[in-house]
Amino acid sequence: MAEWRQSLADVDEDYLVGISNRGIVKRAYKDLEAEGVKAQEAAKGIDLGAEELSVTAGDETVTLRLPLAESRCSCPSRSICRHVVMAVLIAKQAAAATGESEDAGSLKGSGGNSGAEGHENSGGNPETKGTENSGSRPGTEEMENGSLSEKVWQEVLAQPLKPLLRALGSRGLRRLTAMMKAGQVPEVERGSTVRMALPEQDITVKLLSPLEYSTCSCHKKELCSHKAEAILWCQYLEKQLTAQDLIQESERQPDLDLEELREAAEQIGNCLEHLLETGLARSGPEQAQEMERLAILCHNAGLPGWEGELRALAEGYEKYLRRTAGQTMEKLAGQLQRLYDKTVELKALAESAIGGLPSGQGEQTDPAKEGRTGSCESPVGRIQALAGEFRSEYLPAGDLELTGITMEHFVSDSGYEGDTVYFLDEAAGRWYTYTNARPTFYDGKKRKGNQEKAPAPWGIAQPLESLARMRLLLRGAKCDAQGRLSSTQETRGEILGKSELTASCLKGWYYREYDRLFAEQIPKPGDSPQTGHPRLVFVQAADFERGSFNKVTQKLELSVWDRAGRQVLVELPYTRREESSIRYLERMKTNQAPCFLGRVYLQGSQVCLYPVDVLERQELEQVEKIDGDSNRKQENIENDSCDADFAKAASQEACQALQSYLEEVSWLLQTVYQVGCATVQDSTLEALRQAQKQGEAYGMTTLSDWLRQLEEQLSEFRHRLKNSPSKVMRIYCGLWRYVGLCRRRIAYDLAGIRYLPS
Numbered sequence: 001m002a003e004w005r006q007s008l009a010d011v012d013e014d015y016l017v018g019i020s021n022r023g024i025v026k027r028a029y030k031d032l033e034a035e036g037v038k039a040q041e042a043a044k045g046i047d048l049g050a051e052e053l054s055v056t057a058g059d060e061t062v063t064l065r066l067p068l069a070e071s072r073c074s075c076p077s078r079s080i081c082r083h084v085v086m087a088v089l090i091a092k093q094a095a096a097a098t099g100e101s102e103d104a105g106s107l108k109g110s111g112g113n114s115g116a117e118g119h120e121n122s123g124g125n126p127e128t129k130g131t132e133n134s135g136s137r138p139g140t141e142e143m144e145n146g147s148l149s150e151k152v153w154q155e156v157l158a159q160p161l162k163p164l165l166r167a168l169g170s171r172g173l174r175r176l177t178a179m180m181k182a183g184q185v186p187e188v189e190r191g192s193t194v195r196m197a198l199p200e201q202d203i204t205v206k207l208l209s210p211l212e213y214s215t216c217s218c219h220k221k222e223l224c225s226h227k228a229e230a231i232l233w234c235q236y237l238e239k240q241l242t243a244q245d246l247i248q249e250s251e252r253q254p255d256l257d258l259e260e261l262r263e264a265a266e267q268i269g270n271c272l273e274h275l276l277e278t279g280l281a282r283s284g285p286e287q288a289q290e291m292e293r294l295a296i297l298c299h300n301a302g303l304p305g306w307e308g309e310l311r312a313l314a315e316g317y318e319k320y321l322r323r324t325a326g327q328t329m330e331k332l333a334g335q336l337q338r339l340y341d342k343t344v345e346l347k348a349l350a351e352s353a354i355g356g357l358p359s360g361q362g363e364q365t366d367p368a369k370e371g372r373t374g375s376c377e378s379p380v381g382r383i384q385a386l387a388g389e390f391r392s393e394y395l396p397a398g399d400l401e402l403t404g405i406t407m408e409h410f411v412s413d414s415g416y417e418g419d420t421v422y423f424l425d426e427a428a429g430r431w432y433t434y435t436n437a438r439p440t441f442y443d444g445k446k447r448k449g450n451q452e453k454a455p456a457p458w459g460i461a462q463p464l465e466s467l468a469r470m471r472l473l474l475r476g477a478k479c480d481a482q483g484r485l486s487s488t489q490e491t492r493g494e495i496l497g498k499s500e501l502t503a504s505c506l507k508g509w510y511y512r513e514y515d516r517l518f519a520e521q522i523p524k525p526g527d528s529p530q531t532g533h534p535r536l537v538f539v540q541a542a543d544f545e546r547g548s549f550n551k552v553t554q555k556l557e558l559s560v561w562d563r564a565g566r567q568v569l570v571e572l573p574y575t576r577r578e579e580s581s582i583r584y585l586e587r588m589k590t591n592q593a594p595c596f597l598g599r600v601y602l603q604g605s606q607v608c609l610y611p612v613d614v615l616e617r618q619e620l621e622q623v624e625k626i627d628g629d630s631n632r633k634q635e636n637i638e639n640d641s642c643d644a645d646f647a648k649a650a651s652q653e654a655c656q657a658l659q660s661y662l663e664e665v666s667w668l669l670q671t672v673y674q675v676g677c678a679t680v681q682d683s684t685l686e687a688l689r690q691a692q693k694q695g696e697a698y699g700m701t702t703l704s705d706w707l708r709q710l711e712e713q714l715s716e717f718r719h720r721l722k723n724s725p726s727k728v729m730r731i732y733c734g735l736w737r738y739v740g741l742c743r744r745r746i747a748y749d750l751a752g753i754r755y756l757p758s
Contacts (some may be wrong), residue, residue: 004048007066008095010151010192011088018193018206019069019213020080028085031058035086043094055087062087069213149191152209156194156234159211165246167228170384173246175200176229178395180243186233196230200396200490205230257301258354261383264301265347268294268310272340273725276732279676280320280329288314303346305388309339311415325554326573329670334740336673337733344730346386353379394478394486400425402432403499405536406597406613407468409577415440419454421467422536422612423485426505431536434485436464458493471496501615503540510538510595514566518607518755521600525744539568539609540595547585549574556582560596566755569608570596585614605659605750652753659746661698665691665707665739669732672714677728680714688714703742706735 016025032039035058042056053064060083061074073083165173179185179199189195194207203226207214216226235241271290275283291314298306313335319327402423411417418437425432436454454464458474473494478486485491503510511517521537539560547558547570558570572582588594598611668687672680688711695704713728 004053004066004091005095007068008088008092011068011092012192015192015208016085016088018208018215020082020085024080024082025085028082028089031082032086032089039086039090040093043090043097046091046094048091048095053087053091055090057083057086057090064088064091067210067213069208152192152194152207152211153190153234155209155211156207156231157238157240159231159235161241161246163223164228164232167223168225168232172225172229175395176232177243177246180236180246182396184396185237188234188237194230194234196233198226198229198233201226207231207234258350258383260301261303261387262347262350262354264294264297264303264306265343265350267297268306268343269340269347269726272336272343273729275336276673276729277676277678277725279679280332280674282676283317283321285318285321288317291317303387305386306339306342306346308388308415309335309342312412313339315415329674330666333670333673333736337736337740340729340733341737342386346383349379349383349386353383394480394484394488397477397479400432400472400474400477401427401496402472402474403501404468404470404472405499405501407465408612410437411440411575419464421464423467423472424506424509426507429507429509430483432479432483432485434464434467434487456493457487458491459489460493460495462495469499471499503538506538509536510540512540512542512562513564514539514562514568514607515564515755515757517568517600518751522602522607522748522751525741525748535599536597536612537600538595538597538615539600541593544588544594546588547582549582549586556585558585558588560594567606568600569603569606570598570611571603571608572611581611585611602744602747602751605747605754607751607755648753652750655746655750655753658698659743659750661691661694662739662743662746665695665703666743669736669739672710672732677714677717677725677732680718685711685715700742703735703738706731706738710735 013025016028035042046053046055055062055064057073062071062083063073064071064084064087068084068088069080071080071084071087073081073087075081075083077083168176184199186196186199196205196207197203198205202217204217205214205226206216207227207230211231212223214227216224218224218226232241232246236243271294275287278287291310295307295310295314298304298310313332316327316332316335320329320332402425405422405424407419407421409417409419416437417440418435420433420435423432423434424430434457456462456464456467458472460467460472462470473496474485475492475494477491478488480486508520511521517537517539521535540562541560542563544558544560547556549556554574556570556572556574558572560568560570570585572578572585574582595615596609596611597613597615598609600607600609602608668684668691671684675681675684688707692704692707692711695701695707710728710731713731717725717728
């Protein structure tokens, strides 16, 4: 009886709403009031000493069990219905009446003189009577409700981390830790139930005792990600854990199948080694099909980074077999090397994490790899960084006032096609993008005809392409670390007007002097690659020559100059969609003084630009074109060549000699890749030996040693019946990577001599 009395006394309306809902509780109160005397008779017939209570509620019979969420009703409902709530209220009345009678009996038997005590309580001291009969009961209820509140809170704090992190998932954990670090803490209502509205989600969680009967607005009965997040927030608010604790715990118990990752890495490595052994000359469609199979395997194993790169390499092989313009052996060899290096690192880390290697073995990587994953200390953390993510993690960015700049159509090698709209936050000087893409790698054939225009997101009743000419106000915007905007319905957009760009508002994105363009936008070879916001720039031409189409490279080439005669080469590869753009650039008049919006990069020692859009100088600077730029350009070129000092000329000559040597080594490596390491000709081996000697003469001992190792392995490879291509592959990829670093360094130095003042 004592157990039922205590349990029923702890129950309040908040708890009943938690196990059912507010509408059911209100209906139960109305039905109970309508029952009147019948409900009182039902309360008198309850045996509080029984293990289960049988209560008549209306026309139904309810069996109450502890915990109360296990109670059942004779009606067809399988959940907590109004009859169960009525039965709990009736049983609560019975427990309260029993408690009052027991308290009165104990008072009557404890005084020894009941008459005197009754006289004292009835009329001797009215204030004492009021205090005992009315003041003590509220205090008892507060204590009992407080005990239930403390009980559920202690259960929440006692929950272990492992099942919570498993239910939350890696994406949910990253979002939770980001909000913890940003100080976006939810409000918690504590009582007999713990209520919480999760931040940045339209989800409400109610935690009950016992916790397995907690409810969530997602209506899942099991431990969902929302309940797990609510429990973790409670533990965080009690300072029982920190964001760093969550990250460390997730690394100790990763949401990854390490054995599956190791097997996937082994299969990918074997496939890439076979590609080098076979050679491009003997490759066929089956190689691309095998890489597509491995891409599906990586998708199932949770390796989105490998999935995209394998599809890109497969697409590269298909283009090479079709003799597509712009697809070269050099590009394919670079893709092969980068993917193989990542695969070797993944396999070593997976084996280290599952205990396949001694501690520390397999983690010794070259500086290039350390630059990619140096921020993650543990093997599991580095695996998660390498694996990538299928979808970007969008975090709150507040209200953004953006200016639409342009829209670009793209077709990626990894199998996606769509449109990207570029926005500029003029106040913060930051680029944002919105991409509408669809996968094409499962399409049996190209879609024909005009596709339906994509609508704009954020509740804006306009086509997507119209955003490139508007100023927008996004309320509650979300974006990822790369500045990609989310199309979530929580973000609402408002059109402020048309885009009005001027050179003064573009600040660091508008360039008229190409020496500053080179210094600020071309990364140094030792810097980590730019991963983040799209580095679009506005390049104003002081003068330019009419573009011409290069039939060898299948690119439109158009040279532009600044006032000092420094050159930038505009390159636009041919595609069917770019035909009209190429024709427009070919017909541009020399008096237009265009401003190109695009991405700049270094090709050899030449700064090049891929154009995304073309604007007029008058539109940006609001001035008329100044004549005489062409003559000034020619004069500056002549003056620069005449006034160059001997030290600068000597440095340029030395760099050009090294550049020619490195290009020769790169061509030798491409030859090995083309014929395959199993059938390298004697002339190629002799050329490798000559390149080794020339490297020693230049003082490049590291490169010379790499060439010696490759020549020895290729020579031995031809005289063995059974070979393991892994060693040759490691040497080849290491040599290709080293030559690439040297070439970028030399190209940057030559470009510095060309673009920067002495």
